[in-house]
Amino acid sequence: MSGIYIHIPFCKQACHYCDFHFSTSLKKKEPVLKALKKELILRKDELGGATIETIYFGGGTPSLLTTDEILDLVGTVQVNYTVIEDPEITLEANPDDLSLERIKTLAGSPVNRLSIGVQSFFEKDLKLMNRAHNAQEAKQVLDWATQYFKNISIDLIYGIPGLTDQEWQENIRIALASGVPHISSYALTVEPKTALANFVAKGIVPEVDDEQAQRQFLQLVQELESKDFINYEISNFGKAGYFSKNNTAYWLGKSYLGIGPSAHSFNGTHRGWNVRNNQTYVKAIEANELPIEIEELSVKDRYNEYIMTGLRTVWGISLERIANEFGHNYAKYAKMQAQKYVAEHLLFLEDNIFRATRKGKFLVDGIASDLFMVKL
Amino acid sequence: MKHIRNFCIIAHIDHGKSTLADRLLDFTGSVTEREKQDQLLDSMDLERERGITIKSHAIQMEYNFKGETYVLNLIDTPGHVDFSYEVSRSIAACEGALLVVDAAQSIQAQTISNLYLALENDLEIIPVLNKVDLPSANPEEVTDDIVDLLGCAPEDVIPASAKTGIGIEEILEAIINRVPAPEGNPEEPLQALVFDSVYNPFRGVETYFRVLNGEIKKGQKIKFMATGKSYFADEIGTLKLVQHPKQKISTGDVGYLITGIKDAREVKVGDTITLTDNPSTRPIAGFEDVKPMVFAGIYPVDTEDFEELRSSMEKLQLNDASLVFAPESSAALGFGFRCGFLGMLHMEIIQERLEREFNMTVITTVPNVSYHAFTTKNTQEILIVNNPSDLPDPSTLDRVEEPYIKATIITKSDFVGNVMSLCIDKRGQITNQTYLTPERVELSFDMPLAEIVFDFYDRLKTVSKGYASFDYAPIGMRVSKLVRVDILLNSQPVDALSALVHFDNAHTIGKKMCEKLKELIPRQQFDIPIQAAIGSKIISRETIKALRKDVTAKCYGGDISRKRKLLEKQKKGKKRMRQVGNVEIPQQAFMAVLKLND
Numbered sequence: 001m002s003g004i005y006i007h008i009p010f011c012k013q014a015c016h017y018c019d020f021h022f023s024t025s026l027k028k029k030e031p032v033l034k035a036l037k038k039e040l041i042l043r044k045d046e047l048g049g050a051t052i053e054t055i056y057f058g059g060g061t062p063s064l065l066t067t068d069e070i071l072d073l074v075g076t077v078q079v080n081y082t083v084i085e086d087p088e089i090t091l092e093a094n095p096d097d098l099s100l101e102r103i104k105t106l107a108g109s110p111v112n113r114l115s116i117g118v119q120s121f122f123e124k125d126l127k128l129m130n131r132a133h134n135a136q137e138a139k140q141v142l143d144w145a146t147q148y149f150k151n152i153s154i155d156l157i158y159g160i161p162g163l164t165d166q167e168w169q170e171n172i173r174i175a176l177a178s179g180v181p182h183i184s185s186y187a188l189t190v191e192p193k194t195a196l197a198n199f200v201a202k203g204i205v206p207e208v209d210d211e212q213a214q215r216q217f218l219q220l221v222q223e224l225e226s227k228d229f230i231n232y233e234i235s236n237f238g239k240a241g242y243f244s245k246n247n248t249a250y251w252l253g254k255s256y257l258g259i260g261p262s263a264h265s266f267n268g269t270h271r272g273w274n275v276r277n278n279q280t281y282v283k284a285i286e287a288n289e290l291p292i293e294i295e296e297l298s299v300k301d302r303y304n305e306y307i308m309t310g311l312r313t314v315w316g317i318s319l320e321r322i323a324n325e326f327g328h329n330y331a332k333y334a335k336m337q338a339q340k341y342v343a344e345h346l347l348f349l350e351d352n353i354f355r356a357t358r359k360g361k362f363l364v365d366g367i368a369s370d371l372f373m374v375k376l
Numbered sequence: 377m378k379h380i381r382n383f384c385i386i387a388h389i390d391h392g393k394s395t396l397a398d399r400l401l402d403f404t405g406s407v408t409e410r411e412k413q414d415q416l417l418d419s420m421d422l423e424r425e426r427g428i429t430i431k432s433h434a435i436q437m438e439y440n441f442k443g444e445t446y447v448l449n450l451i452d453t454p455g456h457v458d459f460s461y462e463v464s465r466s467i468a469a470c471e472g473a474l475l476v477v478d479a480a481q482s483i484q485a486q487t488i489s490n491l492y493l494a495l496e497n498d499l500e501i502i503p504v505l506n507k508v509d510l511p512s513a514n515p516e517e518v519t520d521d522i523v524d525l526l527g528c529a530p531e532d533v534i535p536a537s538a539k540t541g542i543g544i545e546e547i548l549e550a551i552i553n554r555v556p557a558p559e560g561n562p563e564e565p566l567q568a569l570v571f572d573s574v575y576n577p578f579r580g581v582e583t584y585f586r587v588l589n590g591e592i593k594k595g596q597k598i599k600f601m602a603t604g605k606s607y608f609a610d611e612i613g614t615l616k617l618v619q620h621p622k623q624k625i626s627t628g629d630v631g632y633l634i635t636g637i638k639d640a641r642e643v644k645v646g647d648t649i650t651l652t653d654n655p656s657t658r659p660i661a662g663f664e665d666v667k668p669m670v671f672a673g674i675y676p677v678d679t680e681d682f683e684e685l686r687s688s689m690e691k692l693q694l695n696d697a698s699l700v701f702a703p704e705s706s707a708a709l710g711f712g713f714r715c716g717f718l719g720m721l722h723m724e725i726i727q728e729r730l731e732r733e734f735n736m737t738v739i740t741t742v743p744n745v746s747y748h749a750f751t752t753k754n755t756q757e758i759l760i761v762n763n764p765s766d767l768p769d770p771s772t773l774d775r776v777e778e779p780y781i782k783a784t785i786i787t788k789s790d791f792v793g794n795v796m797s798l799c800i801d802k803r804g805q806i807t808n809q810t811y812l813t814p815e816r817v818e819l820s821f822d823m824p825l826a827e828i829v830f831d832f833y834d835r836l837k838t839v840s841k842g843y844a845s846f847d848y849a850p851i852g853m854r855v856s857k858l859v860r861v862d863i864l865l866n867s868q869p870v871d872a873l874s875a876l877v878h879f880d881n882a883h884t885i886g887k888k889m890c891e892k893l894k895e896l897i898p899r900q901q902f903d904i905p906i907q908a909a910i911g912s913k914i915i916s917r918e919t920i921k922a923l924r925k926d927v928t929a930k931c932y933g934g935d936i937s938r939k940r941k942l943l944e945k946q947k948k949g950k951k952r953m954r955q956v957g958n959v960e961i962p963q964q965a966f967m968a969v970l971k972l973n974d
Contacts, residue, residue: 005933020934186929214925235929250933264933271937295937305940312931344901362925363901369943370950 002047003054003249004077006036007260008062009278012096016130016199019191021262021276022060028278032260033069035285037076039259042290044080046267047257052081054088054246061117063093067105074110088151088245090115095133095141103141107148114145115153115184115244121174122167125160128205129188130195142178151242153182158220159213160188161206168216172223181242185220186235187213214362221358232314234361251309253302261291270296300373303330308368311347316355317371330373337371377628378557379444382586383502384451384466386491387476388484388845392506396476396538396547397435397450403544404437404448406616433572434584434630436614441552448551449630451571451586453490458719460489460849461666462572465646467493468662469571469586469630472500472555474547475522479505479513479535482521482816484845485786491525501526502534502550509537521813558628565656566590568625568649570600573640575695581637584615585649586630588660592649593624598635601659602647607635640697666698668716669779669850670723670829671762673704673741673872674730675712677954677963681736682711688734689713692726699726704763708870708956709739714763717743720829739954741872742969745826748777748853764860764874770911776876777853779825782807785836786818787844794839795819802827803878822851826876831970861886861915863893864907868957875969887916888972896965899923904959 010029011022055077057070070091077083090113091106098116106114120126123135133141145152154175158168175183188208190197199205221231229237233251236244249256250266258265258274261281265272275281275291284291297305303326310317323331338354341347346360346367356364387393400406437448453466467473473494477483494501503522508515519533526532534550536543568585576582585592592598592612599606611634613621625631637643646663650656676685686703693699700716717723723743730736747761752774761767767776783804787795789811796806796819804821811817828848836844859882863873873893877885886908893906897920904920931939953960 189929210925217925234927234931247932250936251931256933258933262934264937266933266936273934273937301940304944305936308940308943309931309936312927346901362927363923365926365928365943366923366946369946372944372947374944374947374951 001249001254002050002052003056003246003254003256004040004052004081005056005058005246005256005258005263006062006073007258007263007274008057008059008065009261010064011059011061012064012094012132013130014195016128016195017188017191019194020060023278026064028282029064031282031286032278033065033073035282036073036260038285039290040073040076041080042285042288043257043259046265047081047255049082050255052077052083052087054090054249055083056088056090056246058092060092061094061097062091063097063102067102067109067111070111071109086112088113090153090244090246092117094131095137098141098145100144103144103148112149113151113153113244114149116141116145116155118142118154118175119157120160120163121171122163125157125163125167128160128162129157139174142174142180146179150181152180153184153238153242153244154178154180156183156185156220157188158185158216159208161208163212163216165212165215165219168219169223172220176223176227181239182244183224183229183237184235184244185217185237187217217362218358221361230314231361234312234364248313251313252315253306253309265292269302270294299326299330302326304368304372304374307334307371311354311356311364311368311371314355316353319352319354333373334371338367341367341370377560377562377626380447380449380558380628381472381551381555382449382451382470382558382628382630383472383474383551383555384453384470384494384499385474385476386453386467386487386494387506388478388481388487391476391478391481391484391487392538393452393476396474396504396506396536397452399538399541399544400448400450400548401435401437401617403541403548404439406435406437433574434615436616436630439548439552441549446552447629448548449586451630458669458717458722460847461664462645463490464493464662465569465571467497467499468660469569470494470497470499471558472502472551474551475501475503475526476506477503477518477522479508479515479518480510482514482518483525483786483812485784485818485847486845488525488786488818489784489847489849500555501528502547502554503528503532504543504547505533505535506538508535509540509542517813521816524813560587560589560627562589562591562627564589565654566592566598566649566651567656567658567660568592569660570643570645570647570649572645573643573697575640579634579636581635581640581643581695582619583633583635583637583643583649584630585625585633587625587627589627589656590651591624591626592631592633592651594622597652598633598649599652599655600643600647601650601656602644602663602665603642605642606652607637610634610636638694640693640695644697666718668698668700669719669745669825670717670743671714671746672717672723672743673706673709673712673739673763674701674715674727675706675709675739675741675872675954677737677739677952679710684734685713685730685736685738688730688736689715691734692729696726698722706741706765706872708872709741709954712739716746716762720833737952737963739872739963739966741966742875743829744876745779745824745829747779747858747876750774750776761876764876765871767858767860767876770859775855776858778856778858780822780851780854781825781828781848782851783821783823783828783846783848784818785821785844785846786812786816787840789815789817791840791843792817792819795836795844798832798835798839799823802832823848824854824856824878825850829970831972859910861889862909863889864905864909865893865897865959865961866904866957867907869909870956870961872956872966873969882910883915885969885972886910889969890916890918892968892972893965894918894920896968897959897961900958900960902958 009022089111091111092115094117118138224237255267262276272292272294319331385393434451451466453463534546567589568587572584574582648659701713704714749759751772755774799821804823808820857879890906903922906918908916952963
């Protein structure tokens with residue numbers, strides 16, 4: 001049970017908030033694609049023959065690739081890995097890349113899940129974030145995509161400076177009306193060294209308002225839960241049967257292979273990350289070398305990661321699993337540290353599993369940190 | 377005796393004392409290559425890191441001059457005002473002193489006060505102009521400064537560079553020719569001055585002494601006159617890089633003594649060693665019981681570690697007799713200790729040693745000086761207040777006295793205005809202003825010691841752009857209008873944050889403390905009001921807004937490692953916090969009052 005993530009490091013233009021790795025020059029597309037295929041082959045034994053259940057094209061903007069190029073990569077996986085019969089194959093796509101024609105071709109390919117970067121249905125928000133599409137395209141694409149794909153996720157961003165609660169309500173309404181079964185929604189975060197950080201520092205864009213983000217998150221949870229969506233991870237909402245299998249693997253500590261510049265891999269005990277530079281990446285792969293840095297995770301690290309990701313999900317953190325995987329001391333410690341939060345109604349214990357309450361969801365970073373095992 | 381020379385080095389921090397000492401050892405062949413380490417005389421790690429000599433030591437060299445072998449005892453002196461008593465005893469053990477002055481920076485306040493000490497003890501002063509090889513050196517001008525100060529001839533000043541070896545031979549020659557040989561009577565009963573002691577975990581306390589009269593032999597029964605305690609001289613010897621045991625140490629010479637003493641407090645610097653049979657009747661003048669100047673509470677971060685903290689403090693005290701402590705309890709912090717230190721540097725050193733050597737994470741509370749309080753009930757009875765919470769209730773308080781010091785500051789004439797306004801701001805009264813040279817001014821102030829404790833050094837450095845040196849000496853107690861400013865967090869008084877301040881500054885300080893604490897205490901899940909109060913009157917208020925959201929939006933494959941490390945760091949910070957009521961307070965918040973102007 002494993003997944004493969006393939007990073008497509010190209011974008012038409014840079015969104016002001018984005019700190020992922022990408023290049024806006026497509027000149028190196030050919031050599032990068034060649035290198036991605038080669039990396040898939042070089043690393044084919046790394047997962048020890050585990051079956052591949054999900055393939056995920058992330059970025060960057062994977063929809064910049066032609067459908068043939070995508071098929072070529074999927075084919076390379078199929079040939080070199082053991083893949084289950086009906087794997088989840090997700091393509092992250094931007095609305096401006098999804099013409100009706102394109103959607104039809106994709107629907108005829110093995111790609112069976114679309115993750116569409118809508119972000120907002122309001123022009124002013126899209127402009128502020130420097131997205132490549134406009135509000136009209138955002139609405140149109142959902143109409144087309146839902147005709148050809150059942151499994152669709154869209155991204156929506158809240159907490160954008162100037163986004164009123166009414167506008168946010170409208171964004172949620174449009175998303176629900178489109179009938180998509182999955183929504184990933186993020187608070188706008190000012191990451192260091194982004195254009196947005198620069199604008200905020202210069203006062204061109206006002207600072208992101210915590211209270212606004214919190215209100216809008218609550219609106220989102222209430223609206224979506226009332227429409228049968230399950231908030232299965234802090235930022236992810238899906239109807240039953242439509243959770244992202246690929247992303248769930250990250251939170252449950254399953255192994256995955258990350259292909260492409262800046263992609264991360266995890267095999268249960270070691271985490272690796274590829275170099276964040278297209279040229280360095282291509283050169284290394286051409287020389288049959290993996291441009292990867294690897295860290296071994298201690299039991300303590302793995303416990304901490306389980307706490308951190310587990311508390312964000314609907315599956316919570318299981319004391320039984322902690323005891324089995326990390327040892328009884330860890331389970332005892334987690335239980336002791338969690339007590340205070342149970343008393344404050346931020347966590348609740350059920351069937352030996354701690355989960356965050358609605359109020360607690362906002363504070364899981366601090367709670368997780370408090371349950372961490374660290375040495376001074 | 378005529379072949380013995382006892383000398384010390386007087387220098388400002390960074391003027392090259394330790395390097396010069398190394399060079400002398402080198403030149404006289406007292407060090408083999410293997411033993412060479414930079415700044416040999418500083419043996420504690422902490423000393424080497426901070427580049428200051430905390431504990432003085434002594435070392436013996438032999439030097440052949442004109443066919444005769446001389447024994448040169450170099451007695452090292454600490455270079456910080458916190459340790460000025462130890463300096464005075466080291467000086468008392470010598471006949472001569474090298475006055476080392478940096479050829480670029482000229483004479484500093486610390487150097488002058490130690491020089492006066494040396495002159496009071498009739499020491500022969502050999503001025504050394506160090507670092508003459510540096511491009512920034514200003515030898516002519518600095519030589520003039522030295523000549524003005526000492527009234528010596530310009531030729532008496534030896535130009536040197538401890539780094540390159542220039543002038544070392546001339547210095548050795550001057551020590552032999554100019555420093556008088558010790559005087560003393562070998563026939564008189566033993567009188568030896570204790571000028572230092574060092575704790576050795578295996579052998580107990582090693583006492584360093586200088587024999588003034590008589591002699592000491594291995595195995596004799598000796599007596600420390602001030603403590604009245606007697607021991608057997610199990611081992612005596614001279615100090616080279618390693619100890620050289622000897623059968624006897626004669627008049628005029630310097631040596632070490634091991635008696636199996638396990639507690640540093642039994643050996644007091646300045647005490648006189650004599651023999652139990654045929655004892656001397658007169659102790660050597662100048663002995664003082666060193667008194668702590670600054671007090672602060674030290675508490676374990678984790679209340680359960682109290683006993684461990686006690687045992688760590690006891691061990692520390694075995695080798696640092698100037699540390700005093702007594703258990704106290706705080707409503708906010710539980711059980712801990714009220715500790716007395718020689719000064720702020722000493723306090724920092726103790727805190728760091730607790731962390732490094734004993735792995736104890738501690739909270740140090742706002743330091744204060746020792747006050748005298750008098751109540752209306754008995755206006756003559758002194759109540760010693762070493763902790764703000766011990767100040768009697770204002771309704772029964774007659775008056776409070778606080779310790780004053782005479783502060784000596786030497787600075788460039790350009791900064792006189794700045795330094796004066798700082799000192800006046802610190803409740804100082806100027807008593808003297810002397811131009812040492814047209815550019816260098818010596819200012820004297822009478823100031824409350826407490827003001828030195830509160831961010832004085834840093835501000836002095838800032839207002840003088842680093843061109844000011846500072847020294848002080850206590851001048852007794854004076855009546856002051858002091859009040860206690862209390863801090864309330866979430867409406868609960870936190871006694872460990874209380875401070876005694878002058879009435880006129882109370883409002884400003886209260887306000888700044890609230891602001892500083894707002895900055896230092898992390899947001900928690902509820903609003904935290906911070907209030908400053910005098911008695912029941914609130915003088916300032918701030919609120920730390922509740923934290924309602926800390927979760928970050930995305931957490932995918934590429935985010936997990938970075939995010940884990942971030943939260944681990946957060947947890948480490950949290951482990952160093954102390955929960956008071958339901959508010960978590962970080963370690964450094966307890967010292968906030970010291971950083972009010974940052």
